[in-house]
Amino acid sequence: MLFLLLVFTMAEDTGEIGTMQFFKTLVMMLFTTLGFCFYTGALAAETLSEDLFTHKIQPLFDNRCLACHSCFNAPCQLNLQNFDGFARGANKFNVYDGTRSKSVEPSRIWIDAKSTKEWRAKGFFTVHNSIEPEKNIFFQVLNLRAINTSSVKAQVHESQVCAANSEELNAMKSAQPQLGMPYGLPALHEGELETIKAWISKGAPGPSMDADKKAHSIPTKLQPQVEIWEKYFNQNELKQKLVSRYLFEHLFLAHIYFPEEPRTFLRLIRSKNPCNKPDEIATRRPNDDPGVKKFYYCFVKFPGTIVSKTHLPYELSHQKLARFKELFDQKWDVQTLPSYESGVAENPFVAFQDIPVKLRYQFLLDDAQYHVATFIKGPVCNGTMAVNSIQEQFYTFFLNPDSDNMVLSRDYEKQAAPLLALPGKFGSDVEFTSAPIDLKRITDYREAYRLLRSKELIKNRPDGYTLNDIWNGDEKNNNAALTIFRHDQNAVVMKGAVGDLSKTVFVLDYPLFERLVYNLVVNFDVFGNLGHQLLTRVYMDMIRMEAEELFLRFLPPEERLQYRRTWYQGILTSAKMEYIFPPVGAGEPTGVRFTKGTQTKRQMVEKILFYRMNEKVRGEIDDINWKKVTPPASSGLKVNATGLNKEFRKISSIAAESSSPFARYFPDVAFVMVKGKDQTRVFSLIHNKEHENVSWITAESLRMSPKEDTLTVREGYWAYYPNMIFQVPEKELPAFTSFITRIKNEQGYEALVDKWGVRRQNPHFWSAYDELQKVYLDYDRINAGYIDLTRYSL
Missing domain, CATH: 1.10.287 (Helix Hairpins)
Incomplete structure (x- = not known):
């Protein structure tokens, strides 16, 4: 022109x-x-x-490396979410060593060191040791897979081997050629290897200055909102300082986003400098003393590629700011700010006692799914410590804020607060010899609290809890009913009552909810020693039993102990329960009316879902999996599956007894890609492995109840560590589900995989994985992230 x-x-x-x-x-x-x-x-x-890195190399890392190389479970901590991780290199130290006698220094990427030199001082070694590809460790490990395609016999977490120098590389190539990367998966094709080779030859340069600045800078479009939020967090009034500290300790793990750019994620940090030049304060825990008199809460760009196992999205907006102000700008006062000393900082009931309990509880309830998910993804990206103490599937409801003892009585709150001491008070180094004494102290506090709580409940509710004492989401919030599914060492949180009637049910009140956050997230240190990790795990047992007990208080007193016995089977387990968790309030009445002669647990769940909650709150009917849960006739609702759901219903919620044992042969979770003419729909197929009890840390395999195993099927991506991918043309779905119902043994399942599964060595594996990832991003732009393959079936 x-x-x-x-x-x-x-x-x-x-x-x-x-x-x-x-x-x-x-x-x-x-x-x-x-x-x-x-x-x-x-x-x-x-x-x-x-800018070869930005346009060619990072996409390769994303699509072929992040499946294993991200977070602490990456082999030798080689994290490839961005160039910083590649430059940092690797370290042979195992973060998840649960036997260490002393805590170790944290190694959180982007937090615990700010330069490659600092990472070298922390024991990380380079994987880019030469610009000659023939000598370069990184390239040679990739090339090793291309020339040795033999199958592997161990999972990634069992093969924490890496070469720190040329001598170790040569030894590995000779003795363990199966360790080529991608581990146990098809090699990079020739073009991809040539791209890496050319990059190495150029000196493995990082992104251009412009690309690097973009990766670390908050987009201009979002800066006005970020400034508003930073101004909110950094007000000087004591009241706001306390609120900001409380919010930070609950949001430090969040991948914060704004609706205008839902795939741009930020982190909330504490900074030594003003927010125009943030300098993150790297403390072990978010409630540790920042070490400086003046610090700032700032937002920084999350600089790496998003992976599902650590992705905890949390939306901020004008509406959310208005909600925070509505909650915390009410009339209450602060005379002095709490210290960061032991006995205060790790106990939120002491540190934040000036903030009214109802406000804190409502904050948690507003985004309950996010807060529960932090227990699972947490600061570790591997949920072993938390999830081996929970059942494979269970519903979770919440006590109405207006019914919570702490909300109802300030005097009761003051009595309860010191009894709610958490293991975090003992720090990251708990001497093994002192652990039993510390545990006894914590247990005594907990038992005193249970008695206090029961007496207060009798005073407030002499006739027992009623249905109205269950939170109904204020008739609009769909966080009021959640379901947790465990997949071996990880778990996922869904909104709604998903899957058939669960074996156990949680009801969380404010003290339970807040203790879960602080025990498993805020106070927990994955770099802590054996004693610290042991106390954290045992206290999680206590919280689980309390949450189950709170649900049982809604049932008829004569049935409570019987339900508890079915959840904790075994002679040793029964004895343990009587000793560490004797019944409290088991004979007190309930205000809920039940029909005699029918299952009261089922009745209670149905009452909550269909009488206490509306459709907006409870979510859609689970027409694939509900077989015991039935909407009342008066509701006009029916469990009527159609289309693909009707086919999947044929295999869901069927106990793995002798006539239908197929569920027990499935892995923890599989993705089923149903390929239609115009679209691919993905369903998660979840194996619920039933237990006689979950009361012990070890010997889990001796406490299984395989005849009770079932499958739950849910559309969407409800796992971060899949064990298998099935590709099923839509017209073959009836044959697929029919085949499953006929599986009688391991060989039957292997035949299913042969026909529709995508094994690790399948030459088309990567095309299936790429399609799975693409559909994920199209299906759920906010929650989508790269899926981990470290537990994919061998």
């Missing part, structure tokens, strides 16, 4: 100038303009080639 305008202007101004001269000038301008265009294009191409 500019060129035509210039031509038109020249034509008007030619005047006496001859036509020939005009066209000579016109041709010169044309070539000059074209030359400029060609130059600009060449310059752009050159710039593109200079």
Whole structure:
């Protein structure tokens, strides 16, 4: 357009100038303009080639490496979520060593060191030791897989081997060639290897300055909102300082996003500097003393690629800010701020006693799914410590804030607070010899609290809890009913009552909810010693039993102990329960009316879902899995599965007894990609492994009840560590489900995998994985992240 305008202007101004001269000038301008265009294009191409990392290498890392190399469970901590991780390199130290006698220094990427030099001082070694690909550790490990495609016999977490130098690399190539990367999966194809090779030869350069700045900078579009939030967090009034500390300790793990750009994620940090130049304070825990008199709460860009196992999205918006102000700007006062001393900082009932309990509880309830998910993904990205103390599937409801003892009585709150001491008060180094004494102390506090709570409940509710004492989501919040599914060493939290009637049920009040957050998230140190980890795990047992006990208080007193016995089977377990968790309030009445002669647990769940909650709160009917849960006739609702759901219903919620044992042969979780003509829909197929009890840390395999195992099927991505991917053309889905119902043994399941499964060594594995990831991003842009393959079936 500019060129035509210039031509038109020249034509008007030619005047006496001859036509020939005009066209000579016109041709010169044309070539000059074209030359400029060609130059600009060449310059752009050159710039593109200079930023090889951003345009070629990081996408390769994302699609082929992040399946294993992210978070602490990455082999040798080699994290490839961005260039910082590659430059940091690897470390042979096992973060998840639960036997260490002393705590170790944290090694959180982007937090615990700010330069490659600092990481070297922490024991991390480079994987880019040479610009010659033939000598380069990183390239040679990739190339090793290309030339040795033999299958592997151990999972990734069992093969924490890496080469720190050329000598170790040569030894590994000779003795353990199966350790080539991607571990146990198809090798990178020739073009991908050539791309890595060319990058290595150039010195493995990082992203361009512009790309690096973009990766670490908050987009201009979001800066006004970020400034508003930073101003909110950094007000000088004591009241706001306390609120900001409380919010930070609950949001420090969050991947914060704004609706305007839902795939741009931020972190909330404490900074030594003002937020225009943030400098993160790297404490072990978010409630540790920051070590400086003046600090700032700031937002920083999350600089790496998102992976599902650590992804905890939390939305901030104008509406959320208004909600925070509605909650915390009410009339209450702060005289002095709490210290960060032991006995205060790790006990939220002491540290935040000036904030009214109802406000704190309502904050948790507003986003209950997020807060419960932090227990599972937590600061560790591997939920072993928490999840081996819970059942495979259970519903969770919440006590109405207006029914909570702590909300109802300030005097009761003051009596209860010191009894709610948590294991975090003993720090990251708990001497093994003192652990039993510390545990006894914590247990005594807990038992005193249980008695106090029961007496207060009798005073407040002499006739027992009623249905109205269950939180109904204020008739609009769908966080009021949650379901937790455990997948071996990890778990997932879903909204609604998903899956058939669960074996156990939680009801959380404020003290239970807050203790879960502080025991498993805020106070827990994955770098702590054996004693610290042991106390954390045992206290989780206590919380689980209290949450189950609170649900039982809604049932008829004559049935409570019987339910408890079915949840805790075994002679030793029964004795343990009588000793460490004797019944309290088992004979007190309930205000809920039940029909005699039918299952009261089932009745209570149905009353909560269909009489206490509306459809917006409880979510859609689970027409695939509900077989024991039945909507009342008066509701006009029916469990009526159609389409794909009808097919999956044929295999869901069927006990793995002798006539239908198929469920017990499935892995923890599989993704089923149902490929239709116009779209691919993904369903999670979850194996619920039933237990006689979950009361012990070890020997879990001796306490299984396989005849009670079932499958739950749910559309969507409800796992972060899948064990198998099935690809099923939609027209073959009836054959797929029919095949499953006929599985009688391991060989039957292997035949299913042979027909529809995608094994690790399948040459088309990566195309299936790529499609799975693409559909994930299309299906759920906020929650989508790269899926982990460290537990994929061998």
